[in-house]
Amino acid sequence: xxxxxxxxxxxxxxxxxxxxxxxxxxxxxxxxxxxxxxxxxxxxxxxxxxxxxxxxxxxxxxxxxxxxxxxxxxxxxxxxxxxxxxxxxxxxxxxxxxxxxxxxxxxxxxxxxxxxxxxxxxxxxxxxxxxxxxxxxxxxxxxxxxxxxxxxxxxxxxxxxxxxxxxxxxxxxxxxxxxxxxxxxxxxxxxxxxxxxxxxxxxxxxxxxxxxxxxxxxxxxxxxxxxxxxxxxxxxxxxxxxxxxxxxxxxxxxxxxxxxxxxxxxxxxxxxxxxxxxxxxxxxxxxxxxxxxxxxxxxxxxxxxxxxxxxxxxxxxxxxxxxxxxxxxxxxxxxxxxxxxxxxxxxxxxxxxxxxxxxxxxxxxxxxxxxxxxxxxxxxxxxxxxxxxxxxxxx
Ligand SMILES: Cc1cc2nc3c(=O)[nH]c(=O)nc-3n(C[C@H](O)[C@H](O)[C@H](O)COP(=O)(O)OP(=O)(O)OC[C@H]3O[C@@H](n4cnc5c(N)ncnc54)[C@H](O)[C@@H]3O)c2cc1C
Numbered sequence: 001x002x003x004x005x006x007x008x009x010x011x012x013x014x015x016x017x018x019x020x021x022x023x024x025x026x027x028x029x030x031x032x033x034x035x036x037x038x039x040x041x042x043x044x045x046x047x048x049x050x051x052x053x054x055x056x057x058x059x060x061x062x063x064x065x066x067x068x069x070x071x072x073x074x075x076x077x078x079x080x081x082x083x084x085x086x087x088x089x090x091x092x093x094x095x096x097x098x099x100x101x102x103x104x105x106x107x108x109x110x111x112x113x114x115x116x117x118x119x120x121x122x123x124x125x126x127x128x129x130x131x132x133x134x135x136x137x138x139x140x141x142x143x144x145x146x147x148x149x150x151x152x153x154x155x156x157x158x159x160x161x162x163x164x165x166x167x168x169x170x171x172x173x174x175x176x177x178x179x180x181x182x183x184x185x186x187x188x189x190x191x192x193x194x195x196x197x198x199x200x201x202x203x204x205x206x207x208x209x210x211x212x213x214x215x216x217x218x219x220x221x222x223x224x225x226x227x228x229x230x231x232x233x234x235x236x237x238x239x240x241x242x243x244x245x246x247x248x249x250x251x252x253x254x255x256x257x258x259x260x261x262x263x264x265x266x267x268x269x270x271x272x273x274x275x276x277x278x279x280x281x282x283x284x285x286x287x288x289x290x291x292x293x294x295x296x297x298x299x300x301x302x303x304x305x306x307x308x309x310x311x312x313x314x315x316x317x318x319x320x321x322x323x324x325x326x327x328x329x330x331x332x333x334x335x336x337x338x339x340x341x342x343x344x345x346x347x348x349x350x351x352x353x354x355x356x357x358x359x360x361x362x363x364x365x366x367x368x369x370x371x372x373x374x375x376x377x378x379x380x381x382x383x384x385x386x387x388x389x390x391x392x393x394x395x
Contacts, residue, residue, distance in 0.1 A: 004030075004032075004225075004226075005214075005226045005227065005228070006030050006031060006032045006225065006226070006227040006228070007024070007029035007030045007031065007227065007228055007229060008020075008021075008024045008029050008030070008031045008032070008227055008228070008229040008230070008231055008366075008391070009031075009032045009033075009034065009215060009217050009225055009227040009229075009230055009231065010024075010031065010032070010033045010034070010230075010231030010232075010233055011033075011034050011205040011208075011217065011230075011231065011232050011233065011234055011242065012033075012034075012035065012042065012232070012233035012234040012238075012369075013033045013034075013035035013037075013040035013041070013042065013188065013192065013199060013201065013233075014040075014041065014042025014043055014044065014188070014233060014369075014370075014380070015041075015042065015043070015044055015069075015187070015188060015377050015380050015381060016042075016233040016368040016369045016370065016380040016381075016383065016384055017033055017035075017042075017231060017233030017234075017368065017384075018033065018040060018188050018191040018192060018233075019068075019069075019072060019191070019368075019380065019381040019384040019385070020231045020233060020366065020368050020384035020387060020388055021033045021191065021192075021194075021197050021231070022072050022075065022076075022191050022194060022197070022384075023384065023385060023388035024231075024388060024391065025194055025195070025196035025197040026075065026194075026196070027388075027392065028196070029196075029229075029391075030196070031196065031197050031198070032197075032198045032199075032200065032225060032227070033192065033197065033198070033199045033200070034199075034200050034203060034204075034205045034217065034219055034225070035199065035200070035201045035202070035203075036202070036203065036204035036205070036220075037201065037202070038201055038202045039185075039201055040188045040189065040191075040192045040199060040201060041058075041185040041188040041189070042058075042188075042340060043058040043059050043340050043342075043370075044058055044059050044184045044185045044187065044188050044377075045057040045058040045185055045264075045338040045340075046182065046183025046184060046185035046186070047266050047268075047305075047334070047336045048182070048183065049268060049303075049333070049334055051302070051303070053268060053295075053300055053302070053303045053305065054182060054183040054295075054305075055183075055266045055268055055295050055305030055306075055307060056179075056183055056184060056266075056293065056295070056307060057264045057265075057266045057307050057336065057337070057338040058184075058264065058338055058340065059184055059377055060179065060184065060293050060297075060307075061085065061177055061178075061179065061297075062177070062178050062179065062180075062184070062377060062378075063170075063176065063177055063178075063378075064170045064171045064172070064174040064175060064176050064177075064178070065167075065168035065169065065170050065171075065378065066168075066376075066377060066378040066381070067168065067169060067171055067378070068378060068381040068382050068385055069187070069377055069378050069381045070171055070174060072187070072191065072381065073180075073187060073190075075194075076187070076190040076191060076194065077190075078180065078186065078187070078190050081180050081181045081182070081186065082174065082175065082178045082179075082180060083178060083179050083180060083181050083298060084175045084177070084178055085177045085178065085179060085280075085297040085298065086278075086296065086297050086298065086299060088278045088279055088280045088294075088296045088297055089279055089280060090147075090279065090280050090281040090282075090283065091279050091281075091282050091283070092104055092143065092146070092147075092282070092283050092284070092285060093282050093283065093284040093285070093287065093292075093326070094284075094285045095285075098276060098277070098279070098282065101143055101147065101283075104142050104143040104285075105135075105139050105142075105143055106136065106138050106139055106142075109135075109136030109137075109138055109139055110135055110136055110139055112136065113133065113134055113135055113136040113139075114134060114135070116133050116134050117134040120133055120134060122160075122161040122162040123161075123162055124347070125160075125161040125162075126157060126158050126159065126160065126161060126346075126347055127148055127156045127157055127158070127159045127160075127161050127164060128140065128145070128157035128158065129161070130161035131144050131145075131148060131161070142285065143285075145157060146283050146284065146285055146286070146290075147283050148164065149290055150281065150283045150290050150291035150309075151164060152164075152342060152375050153262045153264075153290045153291065153309040153342060154260045154262065154290065154342060154344055158346050158347070159344075159345060159346070160345060160346070160347050160349055160350070163345055163349070163373070163374045163375070164374070166373075166374060166376070166379075168378065179297070179298060200219065200222065203219045203220055203221060203222050204219070204220045205217055205218070205219050205220075205242065206218045206219065206220055207242065207245065208230060208242050208243065208245070208246055209245060209246055210246045213228075214226050214227065214228065215227045215228070215229070215230040215364075217230070228364065229364040229365075229366065229391060230364065230365050230366065231366045231367075231368065231387070232365065232366070232367050232368070232369075233367075233368045233369055233384075234369070235259050235341040235342070235343065235369065235371070236254045236255075236257040236259060236343055236369065236371050237254075237255070237257075237259045237341065238341070239251075239254050239367065239369070240252075240254035240255040243365070247359075247363070247365060249359050250356065250359050250360065250365070250367075253352060253355055253356050253359060254356070256352060257343055257344075257345065257349070257352060257371055258343070258344040258345075258346070259341050259342065259343055259344060260312060260341070260342055260344045261312050261339060261340070261341055261342075262309055262310070262312075262339070262340050262341075262342055263309075263310045263312070263314070263319070263337065263338075263339050264307050264308065264309050264310070264337060264338045264339075264340075265307070265308050265310065265319050265320070265323060265335065265336070265337045266305060266306065266307040266308075266334075266335070266336050266337070266338075267305065267306055267308075267323055267327070267332045267334065267335050268303050268304070268305045268332065268333045268334040268335075269303065269304055269305075269306075269327065269329060269331060269332060269333060270302065270303060270304075270331065270333060271300075271301075271302060271303060271304055273304075273327075273329045273331040274304060274327050274328065274329055275328065276327070276328075278294070278296035279294055279296060280293070280294060280296065280297050281293050281294065282294070282326075287322070288310060288311055288314045288318065288319070288322055289308045289309055289310045289311060289314075289322065290309045290310075290311065291308075291309050292306050292307065292308050292309075292326070293306070293307045293309070294306050294307075303333065306323075306327065308322070308323055308326075320335070342370070342375065343369075343370060343371035343375065345371065353371075353372055353373075360390075362394075364391070364394065366387040366388070366390065366391055367387065368380065368383045368384045368387050369383065
């Protein structure tokens with residue numbers, strides 16, 4: 001049985017939960033984070049080998065427009081570990097051949113459609129309707145659709161168009177695109193070691209109840225932990241289950257947000273084992289995976305690494321077979337995987353979020369995650385900052 005009383009207990013140690021924990025503990029709030037997997041990070045998952053080689057199984061790129069994330073990186077004292085990404089291209093995989101993305105476009109159709117981009121608003125449009133209009137239907141089907149689906153590792157056609165790419169202010173003193181030495185999980189590792197924060201990893205939060213205005217979080221194999229405030233930073237399906245008993249209306253609203261599983265498999269090979277020219281990402285026109293993201297953006301003398309982000313329900317054997325076929329080798333130095341759940345928003349999502357925020361008003365439950373304004377890491381951190389400000393305003 002946990003004896004201490006915390007100011008804030010946060011369930012989920014992905015970037016959303018840890019950024020909320022960062023803001024809270026920095027403000028002197030005694031904070032506990034509970035994570036079901038053996039290590040923090042969630043979608044920030046770096047496979048590290050004894051040889052020093054590392055490979056991203058999840059998120060791979062940050063931008064100088066990620067101002068709130070960069071602020072946390074600075075707070076953690078690891079800004080000097082930012083590492084630029086080599087400019088290698090994204091390509092397409094069409095009928096087994098690697099092709100450039102422009103080679104898959106019909107330029108006449110593009111030329112006729114592109115002027116619509118000047119007047120067409122993203123708001124109220126799906127990804128399919130918006131991009132088919134500004135690039136042409138054929139171009140969307142052949143190239144743009146698969147490329148845009150590679151971004152959230154799921155079929156993105158029905159996504160609200162405004163959730164995919166956002167304009168944000170840039171930090172001119174920071175390189176445009178970056179990763180971190182040792183991989184992006186270095187960020188969540190660093191946050192979880194911050195002063196004033198406790199992390200319990202490898203223990204699933206089972207349920208939440210409220211008693212005498214205190215939250216009681218039951219954790220598998222560890223009993224109950226008590227706090228004044230509760231942060232929920234898990235996928236919406238899991239958040240809905242956790243809040244069902246004590247906050248049924250919030251739970252119902254959360255259950256209306258669809259989710260999809262993403263299974264990623266990363267392989268490391270010696271440089272001479274594969275012939276394919278360096279690429280940042282390889283996007284199939286139609287295959288059992290949405291993309292292959294490579295480590296070619298950070299050159300290594302000895303190894304190359306490739307992460308395949310598979311569609312749901314592709315069995316383990318079929319996944320490995322496809323990896324062998326595409327890379328033309330089975331000389332793998334390392335094979336590892338990561339399974340995550342991602343939200344799958346559709347038009348009208350913004351309204352669901354507004355309604356959720358109304359339901360949360362005045363409650364000491366703080367919801368964060370990648371299902372508010374967008375899936376990007378910066379969207380998660382920004383939501384956490386907003387929820388921290390709401391918490392602060394209540395204290
Ligand atoms: C393959 C892939 C590539 C991506 N690439 C990029 C990129 O390059 N740049 C970018 O900006 N974004 C990228 N993203 C998106 C971004 O990484 C994610 O949206 C973001 O990291 C999600 O963070 P989160 O904390 O909201 O959720 P998650 O990372 O999913 O974290 C939720 C955590 O909660 C834990 N959890 C769940 N239930 C419980 C429970 N009951 N008890 C305790 N713990 C629980 C989970 O184990 C998990 O660790 C990518 C995502 C994926 C999957």
